[in-house]
Amino acid sequence: xxxxxxxxxxSSAVAxxxxxxxxxxxxEPSVDMPAGTGSDAETTEITYLIRSDIGVKIQxxxxxxxxxxxxxxxxxxxxxxxxxxxxxxxxxxxxxAAGDPPEISAxxxxxxPTFYANDAxxxxxxxxSENNVDxxxxxxxxxxxxxRNGKLWALPLAHLxxxxxxxLDALEEAGATVPPIDWSDTSWTTDAMLASANAxxxxxxxxxxxxxxxxxxxGQLGVFEWLWGGDPFNNVGGPEHTEAYKTGxxxxxxxxxxxxxxxxxxxxxxxxxxxxxxxxxxxxxxxxQLVGWPMMSGRIxxxxxxxxxxxxxxxxxxxxx
Amino acid sequence: xxAFPYGPAGVNTSPLFNDSWMLGKGAKEQDAGxxxxxxxxxxxxxxxxxxxxxxxxxxxxxxPIYFDSLMNIPNLALSREDAExxxxxxxxxxxxxxxxxLDSYPEWNSTFNQTMGPIWNAEVSVADGLAQVQAQFESVIxxxx
Numbered sequence: 001x002x003x004x005x006x007x008x009x010x011s012s013a014v015a016x017x018x019x020x021x022x023x024x025x026x027x028e029p030s031v032d033m034p035a036g037t038g039s040d041a042e043t044t045e046i047t048y049l050i051r052s053d054i055g056v057k058i059q060x061x062x063x064x065x066x067x068x069x070x071x072x073x074x075x076x077x078x079x080x081x082x083x084x085x086x087x088x089x090x091x092x093x094x095x096x097a098a099g100d101p102p103e104i105s106a107x108x109x110x111x112x113p114t115f116y117a118n119d120a121x122x123x124x125x126x127x128x129s130e131n132n133v134d135x136x137x138x139x140x141x142x143x144x145x146x147x148r149n150g151k152l153w154a155l156p157l158a159h160l161x162x163x164x165x166x167x168l169d170a171l172e173e174a175g176a177t178v179p180p181i182d183w184s185d186t187s188w189t190t191d192a193m194l195a196s197a198n199a200x201x202x203x204x205x206x207x208x209x210x211x212x213x214x215x216x217x218x219g220q221l222g223v224f225e226w227l228w229g230g231d232p233f234n235n236v237g238g239p240e241h242t243e244a245y246k247t248g249x250x251x252x253x254x255x256x257x258x259x260x261x262x263x264x265x266x267x268x269x270x271x272x273x274x275x276x277x278x279x280x281x282x283x284x285x286x287x288x289q290l291v292g293w294p295m296m297s298g299r300i301x302x303x304x305x306x307x308x309x310x311x312x313x314x315x316x317x318x319x320x321x
Numbered sequence: 322x323x324a325f326p327y328g329p330a331g332v333n334t335s336p337l338f339n340d341s342w343m344l345g346k347g348a349k350e351q352d353a354g355x356x357x358x359x360x361x362x363x364x365x366x367x368x369x370x371x372x373x374x375x376x377x378x379x380x381x382x383x384x385p386i387y388f389d390s391l392m393n394i395p396n397l398a399l400s401r402e403d404a405e406x407x408x409x410x411x412x413x414x415x416x417x418x419x420x421x422x423l424d425s426y427p428e429w430n431s432t433f434n435q436t437m438g439p440i441w442n443a444e445v446s447v448a449d450g451l452a453q454v455q456a457q458f459e460s461v462i463x464x465x466x
Contacts, residue, residue, distance in 0.1 A: 044353040061373040065366040069357060072365070076353045089427065092345070101345030103354025104361075110426035112341055117424040121343040127355045137363060142379040145339045145417045154341035155362035156379040157370050161411030162335045162418075164323040168398040179323025181399070181407040183414050186327050193326045219336050220420045221433045226336075227328020238334060239416045248424040251466070253458035255451050262329075264440065265447045272443055281441050304325070306338050307408060311375030313394045321398040 045077045046103035049092055052082030054108065057311060078104075089114050096120040107154065112146060113248035116153055123151040148246075160307040162219070164193070167200075168321040170211060170301040174200040179302065190227060193302065194270065197277035200301035204276050207286070213277030214302040215284070215294060216267050222260065224267075224304075230259030322399060322407045325414065335411050336418035339379065377408060384409075425465075432457055 050062055066078045081102060083091045089111045095101045101120065105111065115121045128135060135143060135152075142159035146152065164179045171178050176199035180188050197213025204210050218224055222232050226239055234241040235254045244250045254260065270278040279287065279294070287294040293312050295303040298320050325335040342361055344354050360366045363380060370376070371383035371390075378387055384405075392401055399407065420426045436457045440450035 158340035229330030255455040
């Protein structure tokens with residue numbers, strides 16, 4: 001077998017991706033082509049930095065998209081470089097510093113603002129215009145999220161809100177209020193959710209059989225404080241007042257604010273208060289070890305999480321609604 | 322799936338996440354790179370993304386693909402119309418989450434999670450724990466300035 005540069009790069013990517021994903025890598029071509037001859041002569045090679053520890057479905061999509069792209073643009077070869085979440089941003093910045101960045105990277109590891117702040121990515125407006133790319137097909141809020149100083153710095157593929165997941169059987173059995181689908185329904189409040197959680201919670205003194213009313217969480221860096229009218233990075237009000245969300249640069253924090261104390265105290269009381277409804281960290285860990293995301297256990301009446309968690313339900317067949 | 326609750330401040334601001342793809346500055350093959358980016362975001366790559374990953378697509382014409390696949394989930398308690406309302410209306414009430422806006426987010430995330438631990442383990446009061454979180458954030462901010 002001739003170890004061409006392409007094959008070497010592909011082998012490197014597979015090694016970094018790990019054996020668990022090896023089955024997902026597209027099959028090797030059956031015939032070796034010496035580099036620089038035949039159809040390879042006109043080939044342009046681009047590199048694509050992917051996460052090596054990403055979920056199976058994303059890996060499957062990556063493989064299928066690259067394989068299909070090869071049929072659309074046979075003269076562009078996409079080589080992947082796999083790195084885990086924790087190393088992703090550092091890897092790209094190191095490649096950038098070395099003058100050899102990958103053509104394509106993704107925001108898997110919360111990298112967009114870091115890459116933007118480090119001037120490591122290209123504003124896409126001219127390329128979009130030159131190639132007549134119709135951006136009207138993309139959700140405007142998703143485009144806004146990757147626009148800085150009036151320029152577009154990335155193209156979004158996914159756009160995901162944070163929502164409430166619920167176990168309808170558990171809530172109906174308890175006679176509890178079910179979360180509405182109507183986002184303008186102001187009767188659905190944190191107090192109403194807590195009341196539903198209280199109604200659904202059972203056997204809270206026995207972690208082996210408890211049914212928990214809710215898992216609320218804090219949001220990233222505590223931003224569920226937004227519901228209480230605050231934000232960790234300004235002392236005026238909600239996220240619209242935080243300059244760091246526009247520049248990417250954190251210059252102040254307000255974790256000891258009265259608003260943050262009230263919010264965290266509310267979540268704390270749901271775990272340790274006189275009428276607990278949420279699992280303690282050790283109980284959450286135990287459930288996670290069994291089923292992954294605790295909601296999948298069927299023992300949680302409501303849980304707040306991002307819309308990506310829907311994929312969990314596609315992989316199993318819960319016995320509850 | 323249901324709506325985020327309104328808090329004491331009278332808002333139900335839902336943190337929004339996006340997964341986006343970028344073109345590296347200084348990469349050798351800018352045109353070919355953008356061609357692939359275009360394929361992923363607005364052509365067949367986006368369609369495959371909606372079909373395969375289960376993540377809500379940013380490409381609006383691929384919404385039906387996503388909702389079709391959603392309806393295959395066993396015991397889903399929502400109709401297709403209700404699922405569309407629960408997910409699509411969320412964007413009118415959302416704000417982009419810090420992981421998608423702050424430089425060095427993984428570092429801030431580690432700082433937050435580590436310093437919140439004593440609170441969640443009931444080792445300190447909420448007030449004392451948050452004072453420690455604040456001190457640690459100020460220390461990291463100072464180290465970066």
